[in-house]
Amino acid sequence: MSNLKTTLTGYASYRGREGHYSFLLHRITGLGTALFLIIHILDTSFVYFLPDLYQHAINLYRSTLFGIAEVGLVFCVFFHGVNGLRVAFFDLIAPRLWSVPRQRFSTKITLLITLLMWVPASAIMLYNMLYHNFGWFGG
Amino acid sequence: MTTNTRTIEKPKPNFETKSWMFMRYSAVLLIPLVFGHLILQDVIVGVHRIDLDYVAMRWASIGWRIYDALLLAFAFAHGVNGIRQVLNDFIQSDQVRKIMHWGLFLLWLIVTAIGAIALIGGVRPIS
Ligand code: HEM
Ligand code: HEM
Numbered sequence: 001m002s003n004l005k006t007t008l009t010g011y012a013s014y015r016g017r018e019g020h021y022s023f024l025l026h027r028i029t030g031l032g033t034a035l036f037l038i039i040h041i042l043d044t045s046f047v048y049f050l051p052d053l054y055q056h057a058i059n060l061y062r063s064t065l066f067g068i069a070e071v072g073l074v075f076c077v078f079f080h081g082v083n084g085l086r087v088a089f090f091d092l093i094a095p096r097l098w099s100v101p102r103q104r105f106s107t108k109i110t111l112l113i114t115l116l117m118w119v120p121a122s123a124i125m126l127y128n129m130l131y132h133n134f135g136w137f138g139g
Numbered sequence: 140m141t142t143n144t145r146t147i148e149k150p151k152p153n154f155e156t157k158s159w160m161f162m163r164y165s166a167v168l169l170i171p172l173v174f175g176h177l178i179l180q181d182v183i184v185g186v187h188r189i190d191l192d193y194v195a196m197r198w199a200s201i202g203w204r205i206y207d208a209l210l211l212a213f214a215f216a217h218g219v220n221g222i223r224q225v226l227n228d229f230i231q232s233d234q235v236r237k238i239m240h241w242g243l244f245l246l247w248l249i250v251t252a253i254g255a256i257a258l259i260g261g262v263r264p265i266s
């Protein structure tokens with residue numbers, strides 16, 4: 001139990017600023033996406049194992065609650081992907097370029113790129129949800 | 140003048156080193172695969188237009204089946220190995236770690252097998 005406590009208090013109290021937040025966000029978004037993927041592979045496999053139930057599963061995805069969760073999922077995947085590429089770049093291609101100021105700067109760029117991709121994607125998804133679930137825009 | 144330098148042989152990469160490399164190499168591949176899939180299915184097509192016929196139509200083309208197979212193989216292996224890395228930070232006992240490794244391996248094997256069978260078997264008609 002003490003291990004759990006030590007690791008978790010480390011997560012909360014370590015003061016690594018940008019690097020610390022991006023580490024935490026990378027973890028949480030990676031775990032969230034992995035959890036979604038387990039469910040997603042199983043629901044997709046219904047098309048073969050339980051085709052009668054596939055539509056039922058998709059109807060869940062169409063609900064407003066899942067619609068909001070999907071906007072979150074897209075953020076998780078975008079941030080995790082862009083940040084992962086940043087990590088892989090500094091580790092594999094240019095470890096010589098690693099410096100604290102550059103880590104801080106590239107973390108901010110990562111967040112900016114994520115938002116630039118996520119905001120329009122969310123707008124489209126939100127539009128779809130309002131159109132189909134609430135009858136807006138003539139839906 | 141003599142210098143005291145000592146050359147040490149580079150250690151052979153062990154399992155953890157290889158898994159560290161795998162996370163980074165798969166990352167480069169996952170960008171087009173996962174971003175492409177997510178933007179297409181979730182943003183452009185949208186869940187309101189996805190149903191059995193839609194999947195049947197997509198899997199009628201072998202190209203999309205190969206795409207989905209790559210996604211299944213790399214995204215899920217990357218994700219499960221990532222979960223393993225996170226749990227490793229919380230576990231100190233070798234015995235518990237062993238149980239965790241086997242548990243995650245079985246989870247990966249079973250879910251990947253289910254996904255692969257569906258991908259190969261294709262869409263079956265509603266009875
Ligand atoms: C006793 C343990 C640790 C020591 C002595 C230590 C020390 C340092 C030092 C000296 C730096 C560079 C200075 C700076 O960023 O201002 C740094 C950066 C960093 N550390 Fe640690 N650290 C420790 C634990 C950790 C842990 C547990 C994490 C993960 C949660 C972590 C993640 C990072 C990251 C991501 C950076 C980059 C920070 C940035 O870009 O500003 N470190 N650490
Ligand atoms: C979109 C492209 C992706 C890229 C570029 C990417 C990149 C990375 C990289 C480089 C790491 C290693 C981080 C480290 O060791 O410090 C990592 C960790 C991880 N990834 Fe991904 N990844 C991607 C997609 C995914 C997906 C789809 C999932 C879920 C199924 C996922 C789940 C995880 C998890 C759980 C970790 C462990 C997090 C940690 O150790 O803190 N990733 N990712």
Ligand code: HEM
Pocket residue numbers: 033037040041042044045070073077173176177180181185186189193194197203207208210211212214253254255257258
């Ligand atoms: C909510 C957003 C998503 C939607 C609406 C969606 C939709 C779909 C659909 C309709 C299929 C069936 C086959 C096809 O048409 O190609 C599929 C399969 C698949 N998707 Fe997604 N997807 C989403 C997110 C993701 C993410 C984020 C990942 C990866 C991390 C992913 C990984 C997969 C895999 C591996 C398969 C093949 C599953 C199997 O073989 O059983 N999907 N997806």
